[in-house]
Amino acid sequence: MRKEGVSKTERPTQADVVIVGNGALGLFLADELVERRIGSVVVVGPSDREAGASQAAGAMLGCFGETTTESLRTDASRTRFELGVAAHDRWPDVLDRLEGYSRTGSPLMVTPETHVVLNSIGADLDTVNFSAMIEALDEYGKPWEEIDPREIPGFRPRLDTRALRAVHLPAEGAVDARGVLAALDARLRATGAIMVDQTVRTLVRNDGEITGVELDDGHVIEAGTVVVAVGARSEALVRTALDDLDMVPSFPGLGFAMLARRTGGEPFRSVVRTPNRGFACGLHVVPGPGDLEYYGATNRLVDHVSSVTWMADVRFLAQYSMQQLDERVASHEVTRWLAGNRPVTLDGFPLIGWLPLAGLYLLTGTYRDGFHCAPLLAEHVANELQGKPGTIDPMFKPTRRPIETRTIEWSINEYVEHNLAGWFETGAEAAPQMTTAQIADYYRVMATKFYDTMGIDYALGPDILWYAQGSLLGARRVARYFHRLAGGNGSQPAGTATGEARR
Amino acid sequence: MTVSQEPVAETVRLIVDKQLNLSAHGYEFGADDDLWALGMTSLTCMGLMLAIEDTFRIELPEEALKEGTFRTVGTITAAVEAARPTSGTKV
Ligand SMILES: Cc1cc2nc3c(=O)[nH]c(=O)nc-3n(C[C@H](O)[C@H](O)[C@H](O)COP(=O)(O)OP(=O)(O)OC[C@H]3O[C@@H](n4cnc5c(N)ncnc54)[C@H](O)[C@@H]3O)c2cc1C
Numbered sequence: 169m170r171k172e173g174v175s176k177t178e179r180p181t182q183a184d185v186v187i188v189g190n191g192a193l194g195l196f197l198a199d200e201l202v203e204r205r206i207g208s209v210v211v212v213g214p215s216d217r218e219a220g221a222s223q224a225a226g227a228m229l230g231c232f233g234e235t236t237t238e239s240l241r242t243d244a245s246r247t248r249f250e251l252g253v254a255a256h257d258r259w260p261d262v263l264d265r266l267e268g269y270s271r272t273g274s275p276l277m278v279t280p281e282t283h284v285v286l287n288s289i290g291a292d293l294d295t296v297n298f299s300a301m302i303e304a305l306d307e308y309g310k311p312w313e314e315i316d317p318r319e320i321p322g323f324r325p326r327l328d329t330r331a332l333r334a335v336h337l338p339a340e341g342a343v344d345a346r347g348v349l350a351a352l353d354a355r356l357r358a359t360g361a362i363m364v365d366q367t368v369r370t371l372v373r374n375d376g377e378i379t380g381v382e383l384d385d386g387h388v389i390e391a392g393t394v395v396v397a398v399g400a401r402s403e404a405l406v407r408t409a410l411d412d413l414d415m416v417p418s419f420p421g422l423g424f425a426m427l428a429r430r431t432g433g434e435p436f437r438s439v440v441r442t443p444n445r446g447f448a449c450g451l452h453v454v455p456g457p458g459d460l461e462y463y464g465a466t467n468r469l470v471d472h473v474s475s476v477t478w479m480a481d482v483r484f485l486a487q488y489s490m491q492q493l494d495e496r497v498a499s500h501e502v503t504r505w506l507a508g509n510r511p512v513t514l515d516g517f518p519l520i521g522w523l524p525l526a527g528l529y530l531l532t533g534t535y536r537d538g539f540h541c542a543p544l545l546a547e548h549v550a551n552e553l554q555g556k557p558g559t560i561d562p563m564f565k566p567t568r569r570p571i572e573t574r575t576i577e578w579s580i581n582e583y584v585e586h587n588l589a590g591w592f593e594t595g596a597e598a599a600p601q602m603t604t605a606q607i608a609d610y611y612r613v614m615a616t617k618f619y620d621t622m623g624i625d626y627a628l629g630p631d632i633l634w635y636a637q638g639s640l641l642g643a644r645r646v647a648r649y650f651h652r653l654a655g656g657n658g659s660q661p662a663g664t665a666t667g668e669a670r671r
Numbered sequence: 672m673t674v675s676q677e678p679v680a681e682t683v684r685l686i687v688d689k690q691l692n693l694s695a696h697g698y699e700f701g702a703d704d705d706l707w708a709l710g711m712t713s714l715t716c717m718g719l720m721l722a723i724e725d726t727f728r729i730e731l732p733e734e735a736l737k738e739g740t741f742r743t744v745g746t747i748t749a750a751v752e753a754a755r756p757t758s759g760t761k762v
Contacts, residue, residue, distance in 0.1 A: 614714065621718040640736035643717045644724070 179383075180362050182390045183210040185553065186381055188368045188405065189397035190214070191222035192345075192539045193531050195352040196546040197395060199265075202359045204550055210389060211356065212364045212381065213398070217349070219475045221399050224425055224508025225539045226454045226464045227345035228439050229259055232310060232337060233282050234537060235301040236444050238582075242573045247561050248517055252537055253308060255544040256340070262543045263343070269354040272347040278456030280341040282439040283320045285331035287492060290445045293589040297443035302335065311338050322436030322455075322494060329491045342439050344457045345539060364389075371396070371409035377526035378409065393553060395529045400473050400509035402519070402532040410525055415566045417649050418519065418533055419635060419642065420473045421510035423448075424481040425464035427503050433496035436461060440493060445589050447631045449536050451485075453493050460503060463489045467510065467536075469635035471642065475507040488593070510535050514570050514646065516629050520545065521565035522552070529553065530566045569653065570626060579627035580615040586630040587611040624650040679727075679755075680748045686726060687744055690719045702745040707738070716741050723747060729754040 185201060187194045190213025198211045217223040228234075231252030239249045263276055270276050286298045305312045317323060317331035325331065357363060368381045372388060380390040396402050400420035406413065441452035448467035455461055466481040489497045511532045513519055519533035531549055534541055548559040563571065574582070588608060598607060618637045624647060628636070636642040680702065688694050691711055700709060711719070719741055724730060731740070731754050740750045 617714050618717075621714055621721070623721075637714060637717070640717060640720055641733060644720065644736070647721055 179364055179366075179387055180208070180210055180389055182380075183208045183362070184391065185209050185393045185395065186389055186391040187211045187395045187397060188213070188371075188381060189395075189399060189402075190217060190349075190353075190363070191220045191397065191399050192225070192349065192542040193222075193399075193534065193545060194395070194397040195349065195356065196262075196542040197397065197531065197549050198356055198361050199352060199359075200543075200546040200550040201553070202356065202361050204554070206550070206554060209361045210364060210391070211361060212366055212368050212383065212389070214367055215365045219400075219473050219507065219509050221423070221508040221510050222349060222539055223346060224423060224465075224506035225345040226342060226425060226439075226452060226462050227348065227539045228282070228340075228342040228441070228452065228454060229256060229540045230282065230340055230342075230439075230441075230537065231256060231540070232301055232305050232308075232312075233284050233340055233439070233441055234444055234449070235304045236297045237300045238573070239300065240304060240307070244517065244563065244571045244573055247563060249304075251541055251544065251560060255537075255541040258543040258547075259343070259540075266348060266351040266355060269351040269358070270347055271350065271354070272344060272457050274344065274347070274457035276343050276347050276351060278342050278344050278454060279438050280339070282337040282340045282342075282441065283315070283317075283323070284335045284337065284441055284443060285317055285320070285323070285492075286333040287325070287329050287331045287442065289329050289492065289593050290442055290450075291585075291589040291592045293445050293585050294443050297445065298333070298335075301443060305335075305337075312336065313338075320440060321438065322434050322453075323440050324433065324494045324496065326491045326495060336438075340439075342454045343539075347457055348539075368398075368405065369408075371405065371528065373409045373525060373528075378528040391527075393527050393529065395531055395549065395553070397531040399532060400511045402511060402530060406523065406528075406530060409528065410523060413524065413567070414652065415523075415530075416514050416517075416519060416533075416568065416570050417645055418511055418513045419469045419632070421512040421535065421631070422466075422468050422470045422474070422476075423464070423508055423510055424466045424477050424485060425462060425506045425508075426485060427460050427462055427506065428497070428500035429459055429503055430461055430496070431499050431501060433494065435459070436494070442492070444536075445586075445593070447586050447590065447634060451488050451492055453489065461500070463493075463497070464506075467631070469512060469631055469642070470509075471639055473509045477505060477507050484594070511538070512631070514628075514632060514649070515573075516632075517571050518545075518564045519566040520549065520560070521562070521567075523566060533564070572626065574627045574629075576619055576625065576627045579629070579633065580612060580619070583615045583630045583633050584608050584611045586634070622647050622650075626650055679751050680744060682726065683723065683748045683751060684744050686722050687719065687747070690715055690722055700744070702748075703743050705742055706744075707742060711741070719747075723751060727751050727755065 184207030201209045315336045317334040367384045369384045370382045372380045378394045436455040442450040444450045513533040636646045735750045
């Protein structure tokens with residue numbers, strides 16, 4: 169077997185580590201491994217990154233802007249939240265390292281700051297999440313100040329959806345996701361990693377160990393260590409080697425965003441966003457690169473990874489950006505439509521760790537902030553691959569029982585809150601005599617019936633509940649997973665150790 | 672519910688009746704009646720799907736997980752027959 173003289177455009181036949189997936193997680197990990205000189209590193213992934221999350225991301229380096237009432241309510245959610253806090257500190261070094269490889273002509277950090285606005289259209293969910301954010305900022309001693317929403321550069325919403333309050337976060341910004349990926353790619357090529365512009369069809373195993381990967385065209389790359397980091401496609405790929413593995417199920421969270429060129433009016437100079445709301449990540453604009461602005465984002469859990477865009481999502485984003493962010497958006501020129509699939513897990517927590525097949529490691533499940541967390545997670549995984557202690561809590565291991573953070577009652581209430589937020593934001597109308605409490609009742613009855621029908625006693629997050637009650641395939645996956653677990657060895661749910669719901 | 676002695680269609684009928692609570696409300700329904708028109712919702716359809724799979728110990732193929740499959744006792748029966756390993760014969 170030829171080990172030397174492999175040119176970077178050829179396909180290698182062997183490597184010390186193969187990373188499958190060229191999103192933010194795969195590339196940051198590769199960079200960390202090359203930096204540590206652990207041996208030969210091959211990254212496999214199609215260069216267009218079709219349907220990947222990272223190429224569609226707004227890449228807000230947000231942790232406090234993302235806070236919800238759930239973020240700090242349980243020990244497990246707090247541990248997860250603190251990943252984001254720690255990840256934040258890594259970015260100055262990351263950008264120093266990457267800037268020299270960037271060819272975009274604009275700084276990779278598009279803005280160092282964020283404004284979070286509270287308007288009245290997102291219902292009570294916005295209000296409680298806005299308060300939760302301020303409490304979290306104070307608790308962690310991070311800088312913020314309340315400002316007059318009219319002073320936010322670029323922010324010119326319609327009067328009927330104007331903001332009532334705004335908070336300035338001077339230390340929370342955003343990077344140019346597509347610029348960062350391109351710079352990482354260039355740096356990896358320059359520092360000796362081998363980038364293979366292809367897709368892995370199956371993992372290759374021999375008894376109890378992984379031995380490599382097989383590409384779509386049948387070419388095999390042998391490796392003692394394989395890291396699966398293919399985002400929302402990860403579970404399916406893992407199952408090519410471990411088809412009966414009981415791992416926490418995951419689902420694609422299809423998101424839509426637009427890059428558009430401003431044609432007039434005052435540009436945005438900071439991220440301007442609402443709190444996280446109605447199943448999604450809130451409405452936001454990220455300025456840059458150059459004279460472009462990024463408008464995002466929708467989130468819809470779906471049966472299969474794809475890059476389709478729903479007409480309803482286009483309307484949602486275009487209309488609400490004009491109403492809630494800047495009227496001038498109406499005449500922006502859309503230069504790119506972005507669709508990507510967030511890797512969403514059943515319990516909402518990442519899946520990071522060794523799988524029960526020697527040499528096989530899984531790195532996914534990062535949902536909404538995987539871009540931001542990628543450099544931090546890369547350090548952790550590099551340690552684990554080298555046999556050193558990891559740097560994050562081991563609670564995210566893929567073969568865990570789903571982490572519990574709420575009761576069924578809580579889950580139903582959350583589902584109602586999220587639906588109400590969606591109801592009002594989308595301008596749905598009920599008969600005049602119908603009260604908000606009656607609309608809430610409708611959603612409550614739906615959610616209660618859902619739990620009765622499914623016969624599960626694990627309390628789902630509002631996004632998973634929404635998905636499973638609307639998809640026969642989704643409902644079946646969720647129901648069968650829990651029924652299998654219940655019939656299994658009866659070990660304790662993870663919540664008893666780390667995620668217990670505090671009410 | 673025992674599957675063994677009854678033809679598939681009759682078992683399907685019993686499951687449908689139980690899930691949609693039809694005869695309890697005085698509804699008569701035949702093999703071709705549209706269950707969606709008789710008040711089936713996406714949630715009751717979900718319960719029906721799970722009950723059908725549990726009762727017949729089958730996994731419907733993904734293409735079958737759609738509204739049309741669950742439209743009538745007849746369409747459900749056809750889907751069950753197609754998904755059973757020994758299609759057409761009694762268990
Ligand atoms: C619209 C949107 C906005 C977002 N905004 C933010 C944000 O502001 N901040 C933030 O931190 N996060 C954000 N996220 C979330 C973030 O993008 C994800 O958490 C993170 O990028 C996931 O990275 P990944 O590398 O795991 O997956 P991906 O980026 O999906 O990468 C997986 C890669 O693997 C490749 N691949 C797939 N199958 C195979 C195969 N069989 N073989 C080889 N390669 C394969 C794909 O082409 C893809 O490039 C957003 C996501 C979306 C969709």
